[in-house]
Amino acid sequence: MSAVRLHGVRVPHMKNTAGLKPVRMDIPTVVTIPMSMHIGAPAEPVVKPGDTVMVGQPIAKAVGLVSSPVYASVSGTVKKVDDMLMSNGRFMKAVTIESDGKQDVWDQLKVPEINSFENFISAVKDSGVVGLGGAGFPTAVKLDIKDLSRIEAIIVNGAECEPYVTSDTRTMLDDAELVWEGAALLQKYLKAKRIVIAIENNKPECIKTFQKMCSGGSGIEVAVMPSIYPQGGEKVLIYNVLKKIVPEGKLPIDVGAIVINCTTLAAIARYIKTGMPLVEKCITVDGSAVKEPKNVIVPIGTPVSDLFEFCGGFKAEPKKILYGGPMMGIALPSLEYPIMKNNNAILAFDKKEAEAPEPTACIRCGTCIESCPLRLMPTEFAEAYEARDAERLGKLKVNLCMECGCCSYACPAKRPLVQTNRLAKAFLAADIAEKKAQAEKTGGEGAK
């Protein structure tokens, strides 16, 4: 079983901006920072309108076990603390800061003192760093492993398999030292026996950089991965690097693995070195409607409209704006959305690229099955979902789908398979919850 290669699709790389060093744009006049830029409980604002804040000053604290603090990304005055409509259709509290353009750094910032696993983890938590590859899972929670002997290998994810996106590439080239220091911190405090930096083979310069660094018996190695999407998916990477399968309902650590994005690691190292928490991001701005694609470093909360403006505006009318890459990115309904912690790109597509093709009848060619990295059967999901057959969906394991997009991408009939998978997953989850509630009810009655 383990000898089998996982499926995937060969997507066009479109890494047009890989050679462009990130540039800083002028500080935006206003930033809007949502309290939920991570998975878990939203942070709780600790500032109120009228407060003066400086760069790196906490504006919200983490609440609960899975959460992350939020810091001011510009210096200036808090204008509003109110609800904003997020791209997922939910309202979320957000802090709006009017910038004074000075970017004064908070005077109470200090380099954290680290001498044990415990204060390493609390430093990671204080850094405000979450999974910057896109998932946004609070990194401190991921790294807080109770029994460190379970860790067999830590994979530093530099696959960056999404088309267009090159912000991780730039991290690996421009902040290689920070990535390296981050890896050394993991070696020291997590007692990782093996650290593997996994990079897709379409980034030869990144590979060369780290191979040079690894040559000194550091215990850190570079794994050159084929450029097959979704190489950077957590389960896919663990399988391809370590030949281990993360079972359903389990975490990577259950097979001795931790996967951490290279930019995430660099952000942690930066905080531990300088005391500056996560307040800015390198964003790839690209797509067929963008005049001058660039990598841009911006404060978190910068409106995406400012970024496009900085990149020369649009050369064609944009019909689709994406948070993230084209395979898993989220389409935005307007330009009035802020850059968040877990963003790595914003793309604008012209009419030709934006329009979704008209789906035609399924010809049962099996291409979706052939392209699913998790060996699922998307066409069967669609059939079972149409029949609202929860039992069959459960047997087919629709819940394992990671929505990577391979099936929809490859489908010659252009069927919206990922969309159906999402609906089917929600349907199955609701069905399970309902059955559970029913069982509890009848169980309770039986006990009477």
Next chain:
Amino acid sequence: MDRLIVSSSPHIRSARTTQKIMLDVIIALLPALVASAIIFGPRTLLLAGVSAAACVACEAAWEKFRKQPCTVSDLSAVVTGLLIAFNVPSGMPVWELVIGDMVAILIVKMLFGGLGCNFINPAMVGRTVLFLSFTADMTNYTIPKGAVDALSSATPLAVMGELSWSDFPELLLGVHGGVMGETCALALIAGGIYLVIRRVIKPIIPISYICSTLLFSWIFGGEQPVLSLFAGGLMLGAIFMATDYVTSPYTNKGKLIFGIGCGLLTAAIRIFSNSAGGVSFSILLMNLLVPYINGITMPKPLGGVSEK
């Protein structure tokens, strides 16, 4: 700025479409069509054209009647039409051929819901209905001009015992009696190679089908097992009919089982019965088993935990 499009990811799609796949199949059928025109005369071109047009017309008419969106631009009806024409002798009356087209498109394809919903291969059913309804016309194999030996008198399958390896070139080139599209093995194989290169089909079904036909013919003691591979409808069936997406299994393992099943049945029918429909009946029977084959060859989800 106008409204933005908000849709579910992924936001890019591969260039492959159903129409392009069908166009590739049509291109792959062309060498055999040209060969048949050379071997049997230009009437084969007329039959191919009429059959394709009839299939397209049937589909369009049905969709018009049912007030459904017209789907003939996906070219699947053209493929079905060509395949039915390939399965009739060059002297076949046109009206009989059109009946086959109507059965294939109206009954087998559209009544079951159109492309992708039929459980057996429409062209195969069309051919089988014609074979059972108009047996005389369907087995009145036209003799290629200039051929004078045993091969010219009938389909070579009927006279396998009289053949020797010296007849191999004629079998390969198809200058012998038979239905119009099946005789030129060389052209059919060329089409098959094109489809494999274009990744339209995988070679699993044709290879497992042909190899298992050879193996079982040899086990069952058939005459000239190797030469018989190039006679009758085997190449046409294995390359173009058994590989139909809709009526073949999804996975490689399933395709292998399907191919071997077809080969076993073809060898058995050819040797133990004197019916000329070995390939058709085998593929039709295996078509019926596809849901079961899919059921037993489901890929195991990565990390999936089975419920106990």
